[in-house]
Amino acid sequence: MSTLVYLEHHDGVIQKGALGVLARALALGGDVAGVVVGHGVAGVALAAGSFGAPNVYVVDAPDFEAPLPQPRVDALEAVVAASGAENILFASSVLSADIAAGLSARLDAGLNWDVTDFAVEGGQLVAKRPALGDTVLVDVGWTGTPRIALVRSGAFEPVETGGSATVHEVAVTLQDFSTGARMVEQAHEQASGPSIEDADVIVAGGRGLGTQEGFRLAEELAAALGGAVAATRAVVDAGWYPYATQVGQTGKSVSPRLYIALGISGAIQHKVGMQNSGTIVAINKDPNAPIFDFADFGIVGDLNQVTPKLAELLRARKG
Numbered sequence: 001m002s003t004l005v006y007l008e009h010h011d012g013v014i015q016k017g018a019l020g021v022l023a024r025a026l027a028l029g030g031d032v033a034g035v036v037v038g039h040g041v042a043g044v045a046l047a048a049g050s051f052g053a054p055n056v057y058v059v060d061a062p063d064f065e066a067p068l069p070q071p072r073v074d075a076l077e078a079v080v081a082a083s084g085a086e087n088i089l090f091a092s093s094v095l096s097a098d099i100a101a102g103l104s105a106r107l108d109a110g111l112n113w114d115v116t117d118f119a120v121e122g123g124q125l126v127a128k129r130p131a132l133g134d135t136v137l138v139d140v141g142w143t144g145t146p147r148i149a150l151v152r153s154g155a156f157e158p159v160e161t162g163g164s165a166t167v168h169e170v171a172v173t174l175q176d177f178s179t180g181a182r183m184v185e186q187a188h189e190q191a192s193g194p195s196i197e198d199a200d201v202i203v204a205g206g207r208g209l210g211t212q213e214g215f216r217l218a219e220e221l222a223a224a225l226g227g228a229v230a231a232t233r234a235v236v237d238a239g240w241y242p243y244a245t246q247v248g249q250t251g252k253s254v255s256p257r258l259y260i261a262l263g264i265s266g267a268i269q270h271k272v273g274m275q276n277s278g279t280i281v282a283i284n285k286d287p288n289a290p291i292f293d294f295a296d297f298g299i300v301g302d303l304n305q306v307t308p309k310l311a312e313l314l315r316a317r318k319g
C-alpha cells in the first residue's frame with residue numbers, strides 16, 4: 001500500500017493536523033511519503049523528515065507562493081503520477097478541502113471526508129467516519145484507486161520521531177485555468193494565545209456566560225491555565241465571540257487534554273466537536289444539563305461564582 005500525505009504549511013510550519021495524519025499513515029504501514037508544495041520550502045521538507053516521513057515529494061516554484069488550491073491540484077496530480085500512490089490523505093482545512101475536492105474531480109477518484117480513523121483490511125484501506133450526527137461510526141471504502149480522504153481536524157496527534165527524509169523534486173506545468181485566480185490580500189487574525197486547534201487546554205464559553213462581557217471570565221481562566229478560549233454556536237451567532245473559535249458540527253473539532261465548558265448545555269452539535277478531549281470539566285447551574293452525561297467532572301453551580309475562584313486558586317498555585 002502506498003500513501004501520500006499532503007503536508008499543508010503556512011509561514012514555514014507544517015500544520016499540526018497534517019502531521020497527525022502523517023503519524024497515523026506511518027502507523028498503518030506501507031510506503032508513506034509526504035507532499036510539500038510551495039516556494040522556498042526546503043526547510044519544510046526537512047521538518048517532515050523529523051516527523052517520520054521517509055520520503056517527501058517537493059514541488060517548489062514561485063507559482064505556489066500563494067496558498068491557492070488550483071495550482072496545488074496540478075502539483076498533486078503530478079506527484080500522484082510520479083509516485084504511483086494509491087492513497088492520498090489530507091488533514092481538513094479550508095485549503096486542503098479545496099485541493100482534495102479538485103484532485104478528486106481531476107483524477108476521477110473517490111473522496112471520503114470527515115474521516116476520524118483508518119484501518120487496513122485485506123491489504124485495502126478502510127476509513128472510519130461518524131454519521132447521523134456522530135451517533136454511529138461507519139466503515140467507508142473506495143471503489144477504485146487512487147483513494148482520497150479528508151481527515152477531521154484533531155483526529156490524530158503528531159509524533160516527532162527524528163530522522164530525515166529523502167527528497168524527490170517534481171516539476172509541474174500548470175494548466176491555463178489553474179492560473180486564473182490571484183491572491184489579492186491575506187489578513188491574519190491577531191491572536192494572543194494558542195489557537196483552539198493547537199491548545200492543550202481550552203476554556204469554552206456558552207450562553208450561560210450571559211453577555212459578551214461575560215467572556216472575561218473564560219479569558220481569565222484560560223490565561224491562568226495557559227489555554228485558549230472557545231465558544232458555542234449560540235454565542236457566536238449572538239456576536240459575543242468570533243466564529244474562528246466555534247467548536248462543533250459547523251465549527252471546529254478540537255481534542256485538547258483539558259476542556260472546561262462554562263455555561264454550555266452540551267447539545268449534540270457542540271459535543272461532536274469536543275468529545276475527543278482528554279478530560280472534560282463542565283460548570284453549569286442546571287444539574288440536568290446534557291453536558292453532565294459526558295463530562296468527566298462536573299460542578300453544579302453559578303459560573304459567576306465558581307470560575308473566578310477557580311482562576312484565583314490556579315494563579316495562587318502557580319505562585
Ligand SMILES: Cc1cc2nc3c(=O)[nH]c(=O)nc-3n(C[C@H](O)[C@H](O)[C@H](O)COP(=O)(O)OP(=O)(O)OC[C@H]3O[C@@H](n4cnc5c(N)ncnc54)[C@H](O)[C@@H]3O)c2cc1C
Pocket residue numbers: 205206207208209231232233234235246247248249250251252262263264265266267268269270273283284285286289301302303304
Ligand atoms: C445544524 C446545526 C448546527 C449546529 N452547529 C453547532 C456548532 O457547531 N457548535 C455549537 O456549539 N452549537 C451548534 N448548534 C447549536 C446547538 O444545537 C445549541 O443550540 C448550542 O450548542 C447551544 O449553545 P449553549 O450551550 O451556549 O447555549 P444553551 O443551550 O442555551 O445553554 C446554556 C447553558 O448555560 C447554563 N447556564 C446559564 N446560566 C448559568 C450560570 N450562571 N452558571 C452556570 N451555568 C449557567 C444553562 O443551564 C444552560 O445549560 C448547531 C445547531 C444546528 C441545528
